Amino acid sequence: MILFFLCICSIEVLHAQNLQLKFVPFAGKQSLVLMDSTYHTALNEPITFRNFLFYVSHIQLTNDKGHTVYLNNAYYLLNASDTASLTIHLPVKPQSIVAIQFTIGVDSIKNVSGIQTRSLDPMLGMFWTWNTGYIFAKLEGNSPVSKAPAHYVTYHIGGYKHNENALRVIQLNISKKQWVHQIDIGADVLAWFNGKQPLSIQEHPICHSPGKLAMQIADNYAQMFHIIHVE
Known part of the structure; x- marks a missing residue:
């Protein structure tokens, strides 16, 4: 029991020494609550969310000297229903950071590299077929305006080929120069509907x-x- 306690403490100390990214799911300005809350899109279509997952990869940091801090690439599957998955412990110490960049999705090499393990394990439900590859982001729910069976709303987004590439690179800037231990990043599910291409659930459930x-x-x-908080 004592040995187990010491191991847990050692892991916590190790994580405390790492720079962390914490993703916080939102629906507009409200914290996202799965299953029990109804939200409205920009087109005023009601929706209740059941699942919200996405891959983060190719994380890069820019320090206060303008140099890019490259990390060994890893793939993280973030799941709104699994709080532990929403915090990424980066393999670098806290430092002065002015920007962070990451990719949403799984690059073409991993899509065609055969059976993967850990966060890329096909058993996690984020893989289509060897031809179409990985699902980069998944949003599922129900809406009374959906014409699908049981009023389902399901968006499984992927595609790595040249004419259907759904990989997206995100860059977020930190406005205040400071020593960074943790970056809290908001992820707003309503942006799926309210962005560059307004998405109608009724037309595309x-x-x-x-x-x-x-x-x-x-x-x-x-x-x-968007960056919520930096400490």
């Missing part, structure tokens, strides 16, 4: 394949991130 609609939705959710 389902998107389950790469293509034009998937890329438009990816353009939308690329706008869902």
Whole structure:
């Protein structure tokens, strides 16, 4: 029991020494509550969310000298229903950071590299087929305006080929120069509907394949991130 306690404490100390990214799901200005709350899109269409997941990869930091801090690439699957998954412990110490960049999705090499493990394990439900590859982001719910069975709303967004690439690179700037231990990043699910291409649930309740609609939705959710707090 004592050994187990010491191991847990050692892990916590190790994480405390790492720079952390904490993603916080929102629906507009409200904290996202799955299953029990109804929200409205910019087109005033009501929706209740059941699942919200997305991949973060290719994280880069820019320090206060303007130098890019490259990290060994890793793939993180963030799941709004799993609080632990929403915090990423980066393999770098706290430092002075002025910007962070990351990619939403899984790059083409990983899409064609055969069976993956850990966060890229197909058993996690974020993989289509060897031809279409990984689902980069998933949003599921129900809406009375949906014409799909049981009023489902399901958006499984992916696509890595040249004419259907849904990978999106996000860059967030830190306005105040300071030593950074943790960056809290908001992820607003309503941006899926309210971005560059207003998305009507009634017209498009389902998107389950790469293509034009998937890329438009990816353009939308690329706008869902903002820095909430830095400490």
